[in-house]
Amino acid sequence: xxxxxxxxxxxxxxxxxxxxxxxxxxxxxxxxxxxxxxxxxxxxxxxxxxxxxxxxxxxxxxxxxxxxxxxxxxxxxxxxxxxxxxxxxxxxxxxxxxxxxxxxxxxxxxxxxxxxxxxxxxxxxxxxxxxxxxxxxxxxxxxxxxxxxxxxxxxxxxxxxxxxxxxxxxxxxxxxxxxxxxxxxxxxxxxxxxxxxxxxxxxxxxxxxxxxxxxxxxxxxxxxxxxxxxxxxxxxxxxxxxxxxxxxxxxxxxxxxxxxxxxxxxxxxxxxxxxxxxxxxxxxxxxxxxxxxxxxxxxxxxxxxxxxxxxxxxxxxxxxxxxxxxxxxxxxxxxxxxxxxxxxxxxxxxxxxxxxxxxxxxxxxxxxxxxxxxxxxxxxxxxxxxxxxxxxxxxxxxxxxxxxxxxxxxxxxxxxxxxxxxxxxxxxxxxxxxxxxxxxxxxxxxxxxxxxxxxxxxxxxxxxxxxxxxxxxxxxxxxxxxxxxxxxxxxxxxxxxxxxxxxxxxxxxxxxxxxxxxxxxxxxxxxxxxxxxxxxxxxxxxxxxxxx
Ligand code: FAD
Numbered sequence: 001x002x003x004x005x006x007x008x009x010x011x012x013x014x015x016x017x018x019x020x021x022x023x024x025x026x027x028x029x030x031x032x033x034x035x036x037x038x039x040x041x042x043x044x045x046x047x048x049x050x051x052x053x054x055x056x057x058x059x060x061x062x063x064x065x066x067x068x069x070x071x072x073x074x075x076x077x078x079x080x081x082x083x084x085x086x087x088x089x090x091x092x093x094x095x096x097x098x099x100x101x102x103x104x105x106x107x108x109x110x111x112x113x114x115x116x117x118x119x120x121x122x123x124x125x126x127x128x129x130x131x132x133x134x135x136x137x138x139x140x141x142x143x144x145x146x147x148x149x150x151x152x153x154x155x156x157x158x159x160x161x162x163x164x165x166x167x168x169x170x171x172x173x174x175x176x177x178x179x180x181x182x183x184x185x186x187x188x189x190x191x192x193x194x195x196x197x198x199x200x201x202x203x204x205x206x207x208x209x210x211x212x213x214x215x216x217x218x219x220x221x222x223x224x225x226x227x228x229x230x231x232x233x234x235x236x237x238x239x240x241x242x243x244x245x246x247x248x249x250x251x252x253x254x255x256x257x258x259x260x261x262x263x264x265x266x267x268x269x270x271x272x273x274x275x276x277x278x279x280x281x282x283x284x285x286x287x288x289x290x291x292x293x294x295x296x297x298x299x300x301x302x303x304x305x306x307x308x309x310x311x312x313x314x315x316x317x318x319x320x321x322x323x324x325x326x327x328x329x330x331x332x333x334x335x336x337x338x339x340x341x342x343x344x345x346x347x348x349x350x351x352x353x354x355x356x357x358x359x360x361x362x363x364x365x366x367x368x369x370x371x372x373x374x375x376x377x378x379x380x381x382x383x384x385x386x387x388x389x390x391x392x393x394x395x396x397x398x399x400x401x402x403x404x405x406x407x408x409x410x411x412x413x414x415x416x417x418x419x420x421x422x423x424x425x426x427x428x429x430x431x432x433x434x435x436x437x438x439x440x441x442x443x444x445x446x447x448x449x450x451x452x453x454x455x456x457x458x459x460x461x462x463x464x465x466x467x468x469x470x471x472x473x474x475x476x477x478x479x480x481x482x483x484x485x486x487x488x489x490x491x492x493x494x495x496x497x498x499x500x501x502x503x504x505x506x507x508x509x510x511x512x513x514x515x516x517x518x519x520x521x522x523x524x525x526x527x528x529x530x531x532x533x534x535x536x537x538x539x540x541x542x543x544x545x546x547x548x
Contacts, residue, residue: 003183006488007522012190013212017219019188021047023389024208024223026195026237029059030171030375032229033178033189034382034406040185041409042386042401044393047221048179048187049210051194053492055175057231059375060496061305061339063256063281063292066091066099066167066376068130070106070271071279072356073122074113078129080357084376085130088167091379095177095411097422097451099169101136102283104269105149106162107322112273116140116160123162138164149268152323166269168283171375172496173449176485177411178378184412191486198226198241198367205241205365214488224397225389227368232302232340234371243363249371251299251340252351255307256292257315258335258502264289264319264326274318278352282319286445288334288503291315295351298340307338309547335505335544344372360384366392379406413451422447429454436461437469446473449498456480467514474498474511475518482522490519490537501544508541 001011023039025032028050040046050056068085069077092099106123108116123138132138139162146161147153179189197209199220207220228237232251238244266284274280282291294311309330316328343354358373358381368388373381383406390401416422430443446454460476467475481487481497493515495501500508516537520530 002483003188004180004484004486005482006486007482009190009212009214012188013193013217013219015188016047016049016190016193016210016221019045019047020222020224021045021188022224022393023047024049024221024226025229026208026227027057027229027231027233028054028175028179028189028191029057029229029231030055030175030178030378031059031231031370031373031381033175033182034378035227035229035370035385036182036187036189037178037185037409038379038382038386038404038406039389039401040182040187041404041406042390044386044389044401046182046187047223048182048189049193049195049208049221050189050191051213053191053488053496054179054189054486055172055496057233058339058342059175059231060172061254061256061337062171062375063254063283064169064171065102065281065283066169068126068166068376069356069374070122070126073126075353075355077355077357080355081126082129083380084374085126087376087379088130089132090407091169091174091376092167093418094407094409095174095414095451096416096419097413097425097447098173098177098411099167100422100448101419102166102168102269104164104166104271105141105146106164106271107146107150107153107158107273108160108162109154109273109322110157110159112157113277113279114162119160119162123164126164132165136165138162150266150270152264152266152325153270154322154324163268168269168285169375170449170499172499174375176497177413180412180485181409185409189486191492192488195228195237198365200365203365205367225366225368225392227370227385227389229370229385231371232342234342234369236302238361238363238367238369241363241365241367243361243365243367247359247361248345250297250343250345250351250354251302252343252354253296253298253305253311253338253340254293255311255315255338256290256336257307257312257333258288258290258505259328259332260334261287261289263328263332264291264323272322275321280315280318282323285503287441290502291319295341297351302340305338305340306543307336307547311338312336312547330547333545333547335502336547337502337544342371358384360388362388382406413453416451425452429458432458438473442473450480453480453484470507471511471514474507475514478515478518482518490516490533491540494537495540501540505541505545508537512537
């Protein structure tokens with residue numbers, strides 16, 4: 001059976017209901033997806049449930065960098081920087097089409113966060129901790145050289161610059177490829193199934209009371225071990241388990257805005273000082289540049305987080321202060337996203353100062369929760385959870401699961417040996433699609449999203465020959481996603497599988513009616529469902545591009 005198609009939801013749910021799993025994971029963000037892959041590759045029987053879509057929480061709302069976190073060096077979090085720094089290169093190797101090298105310019109300005117000497121030393125240490133070699137090692141730039149790389153920078157306060165290596169990704173795609181690879185390894189993963197409660201025997205957690213939020217069906221999923229990787233919702237589930245004591249989460253909101261590339265033309269990413277003493281990123285991506293992030297305490301509804309006018313004003317002002325020539329205004333903002341950092345609360349520290357380290361909590365009922373951490377460190381977080389479960393399993397059931405090295409498991413979309421093969425492949429795809437009349441935007445877009453699966457998508461395009469080529473490509477992507485990526489709603493497609501909601505919002509209008517018609521046919525939707533899904537999509541588009 002195809003466990004990657006939402007058409008098979010009833011059978012997938014039947015499997016969840018009728019199996020006793022070694023490990024049940026709650027949460028389909030990058031942390032849960034990573035655990036599902038690690039644990040299933042060890043031979044554990046794994047189930048993963050996600051209450052909304054995969055990556056719909058924080059894991060589609062990050063700055064989308066696979067990075068060591070230069071600023072954590074300043075906070076002397078050496079072990080964290082070393083771990084995530086080393087992870088950058090590993091995740092890049094696993095999926096070089098999806099985790100791409102991104103050179104970063106760090107302008108050094110009068111009165112800024114970093115001085116020239118400390119930056120030179122700090123970046124060298126950063127490279128050393130992350131094992132960066134050869135021409136990727138940092139170089140220091142004069143003010144003129146910095147301006148050559150980023151001509152739009154404010155030059156009156158510019159003193160010098162650093163030029164160093166990071167990686168950029170699509171967080172939601174990284175999550176979905178981990179989910180798909182976990183499914184290949186035997187895990188059962190499903191979206192739109194929520195953990196509402198737990199079943200206990202003799203004080204120990206034995207099952208999850210789950211609800212299929214699409215059909216309303218309530219059922220139990222039995223697990224020898226149950227792990228919550230619920231990101232900002234971790235404390236909600238700890239509370240349900242009556243184990244919310246000691247350390248708690250502190251939620252901090254981070255907003256990004258997206259502007260057309262021609263309004264903020266950058267060739268390199270820039271990590272720059274803003275007037276209140278914080279630092280922000282401006283990152284070019286295909287036809288856009290995105291800017292972020294804010295970092296403010298959040299007490300609102302965690303199921304509905306949006307950027308407001310104040311957030312966007314702050315980002316625009318900060319950008320204009322370092323890049324005065326572009327003079328961005330609210331009208332330039334094409335799209336945006338807002339997410340919550342699930343940080344571990346530390347008394348007396350501001351959101352920016354709190355550690356990004358992950359922590360594991362184990363309650364008396366045996367319920368395991370993991371929170372904090374970074375997208376970049378997901379593999380290590382997964383390994384820690386699998387190691388813990390493996391040890392407990394041995395103690396309780398006298399069976400040992402050999403650990404595996406997930407860095408050796410190619411994520412779906414690969415395999416590419418290195419970045420050079422990705423470039424070659426992108427060139428081949430360009431040659432293939434140019435005769436179809438597609439713009440130069442599409443080859444890098446398709447390859448960075450889907451890797452070698454691009455060919456599976458292109459093979460479908462001829463089925464839609466009556467459409468314009470833009471519509472045909474979207475329909476081919478949708479067909480691929482419906483059959484392989486558990487797409488269930490239009491927002492899954494537009495936000496998490498293709499990133500159109502953020503990076504190509506105008507394209508949604510062009511393809512929306514054809515896409516909705518395909519959904520209707522594929523799932524046999526009645527007019528009520530179609531109206532509900534259309535409204536949800538319209539609202540998401542509105543909220544990404546309007547601010548009050
Ligand atoms: P989430 O992605 O939130 O996943 C948890 C999932 O659990 C959600 O999808 C949710 O729907 C589900 N869930 C909750 N309750 C239930 C339930 N009852 N039943 C079923 N499912 C449930 N890290 C980096 O490495 N690089 C960056 O550039 C970076 N930038 C960031 C910028 C911002 C603004 C933010 C907010 C974070 C950033 N991070 C970055 C951190 C990174 O995004 C997070 O560490 C990571 O995405 C957290 O993933 P997660 O899987 O733990 O949580």
